[in-house]
Amino acid sequence: MTLRAVAVRRAGQWPVAEMRDEVVFDHDQRYRRRMRFTAIGGVDVLLDLPEAVQVRDGDAYELAEGGFIRVRAIxxxxxxxxxxxxxxxxxxxxxxxxxxxxxxxxxxxxxxxxxxxxxxxxxxxxxxxxxxxxxxxxxxxxxxxx
The missing domain is CATH 3.30.70.790 (UreE, C-terminal domain)
Structure with missing residues (x-):
């Protein structure tokens, strides 16, 4: 099942206990509006943001289904x-x-x-x-x- 990431939450502004997986991206990948990816632990995600947002190390994608995918900078x-x-x-x-x-x-x-x-x-x-x-x-x- 592919989960949908619908928002970005800044580091320190999302509950780490609700992290479902994490992903490691370069700076170009961290500035996207829409893309499909598989996180480190195998979770399939469709990034589906209203607009492209620069995501920084430690920020997270909020999932429509609940939970978060932490973003790390490679x-x-x-x-x-x-x-x-x-x-x-x-x-x-x-x-x-x-x-x-x-x-x-x-x-x-x-x-x-x-x-x-x-x-x-x-x-x-x-x-x-x-x-x-x-x-x-x-x-x-x-x-x-x-």
Whole structure:
């Protein structure tokens, strides 16, 4: 039987005791309105949201039949970008935004999906780029409402 996920509940705002299963998704999979998936424990789920919502690590899909599917963020290949000072970091952020790339903003650093062309550009612009593998939680777009 396929269960229907009809809402997203933020981490800490859903009863963990009612978790029926969990799923591990990358950042693209965590921004969907509709898709079918099988959770880790074998529960079949149809994601059927009114609109696409950026789901973060620890959030849950609420099931129409009762219960929740916890969402975990999988580690992805990323670029961790730092700069000599805040002004240079702002320039790097501008170039990332100008290319409409998904970016995660952390204190004194930026993270984005690994891309050798972007890594070379950021290095040429004075950034320090380190490749790493970690969950990616990019900033929501300017037109996001939710």
């Amino acid at each position: 580690a992805e290949p990323l670029l961790d970008v730092t700069a000599a000072d805040a002004d240079n970091l702002a320039v790097l952020a501008w170039h990332i935004g100008n290319r409409h790339l998904a970016a995660q903003f952390l204190p004194g650093r930026l993270r984005l999906l690994d891309d050798h062309v972007i890594a070379a550009m950021l290095t040429q612009l004075g950034g320090t780029v380190v490749r790493l593998t970690a969950p990616f939680d990019p900033e929501q777009g300017a037109y996001h409402h939710g």
